[in-house]
Amino acid sequence: MTAGALTACVGRTPLVRLGRVVPGEAGRVLVKCEWFNPTGSYKDRMALAMIEEAERRGELEPGMTVVEYTGGSTGSSLAFVCAVKGYRLRVVSSDAFAAAKLRTMEALGAELTIVPSDRGRITPELMSRMVATAQEHAAEAGSYLTDQFHNRDSLVGYARLGEELLEQVDGPIDAFCAGVGTAGLAMGVSMVLTAAGSPTRIEVLEPASSAVISGEPPGAHHIEGVGVGVVPPLLDPSLYDQVRTVEENDARSMARRLAAEEGMLAGTSTGLNVAGASALADELGSACTVVTVAVDTGLKYLDGDLFAGSR
Ligand SMILES: Cc1ncc(COP(=O)(O)O)c(C=O)c1O
Known part of the structure; x- marks a missing residue:
């Protein structure tokens, strides 16, 4: 091999x-x-597809920053793919998700913004605050928002x-x-x-x-x-x-x-x-x-x- x-x-x-x-x-x-899978989750499939499909279309180029809101699994997978490919990654997450996932993202080089939860509960209100924060980050020049909830490139990864x-x-x-x-x-x-x-x-x-x-x-x-x-x-x-x-x-x-x-x-x-x-x-x-x-x-x-x- x-x-x-x-x-x-x-x-x-x-x-x-x-x-x-x-x-x-x-x-x-x-x-x-x-x-x-390398980070221990099927999200590696979607992270790889979201990055490589964007590269293929020319929407993501070397030197750009990837931005995502995530409970941690997608973030860990994106952090893995971005570490391999050399992209900066900014992740918006929350203390409602497993501490190990947050630490995994950081270990793999992601920059984390933590949106505080209401006593560790995952609520629609928490998710919308995370999305809003990610959109603020994505508005900065040279950013690419993978936007997992709307990104059909993930389907390419799961089709496999x-x-x-x-x-x-x-x-x-x-x-x-x-x-x-x-x-x-x-x-x-x-x-x-x-x-x-x-x-x-x-x-x-x-x-x-x-x-x-x-x-x-x-x-x-x-x-x-x-x-x-x-x-x-x-x-x-x-x-x-x-x-x-x-x-x-x-x-x-x-x-x-x-x-x-x-x-x-x-x-x-x-x-x-x-x-x-x-x-x-x-x-x-x-x-x-x-x-x-x-x-x-x-x-x-x-x-x-x-x-x-x-x-
Ligand atoms: C731990 C875990 N289980 C299940 C799912 C659901 O997968 P999908 O987003 O493909 O519906 C996710 C996605 O965030 C996840 O992180």
Whole structure:
């Protein structure tokens, strides 16, 4: 193997079958293990695509500054890509997100602006203050706002994940489900499966306490990255079949079970994804195959309370 840029290590992650956390009569649940990406999250795919598509169009050039608002996963991935490629990165984030994510962004060279939260809660009001601050930074000359909630380049990155699923899954993919933040992952994968003629039922997942896509009012929760309190602009109703809500407690206990019973140390939104996939596999029955995604590594959540009750 010849040496190359570390960004070439994004993607081509393993797909594993869950053995213990899915009910006995349910179908098989396959999980794409995205913590194998360089910063431990599938956001590396979207960060690389957002930067390289902008470079390709000539909108981002050497010497410019990349600006983003993020809970930390996108920021860590952007910081990684910007460090490899030599761009300055300014990130607007908040103390509502895992301290490890904030430290990761800084370690990778990002300059952080922290917008204070109301007692660590992720609320729509917090998100709009973060966006406004990022827009102020982006107004400065030589800046490029990646603007993850409106950036369709992310779909290019997630399309590759969909293509990998088509290569890796033996037999039909009966259902695919994923929690929605920007909706980039769910839409990018759905586009590829739909275009390939895959007979896949696509479900998007959201926290029950902030079920905005289901038509409920926004509310607070502690599942980082999903349930942002608005219907994300990238969410295309023609690209999913149904929305399912998942109780935060079910997501959290599934994340703990995944670690202890499957050896899958992943984060809270992964717990949400697998709780949704497990319910779906139970409904569809033993002959079906349901695919979901392990979003990121649980190492990012060890400072918080997700695994605190595991001992
Ligand atoms: C930890 C985590 N889980 C899930 C998601 C949702 O992914 P997407 O934005 O592609 O909908 C995000 C995105 O911010 C995230 O950071």
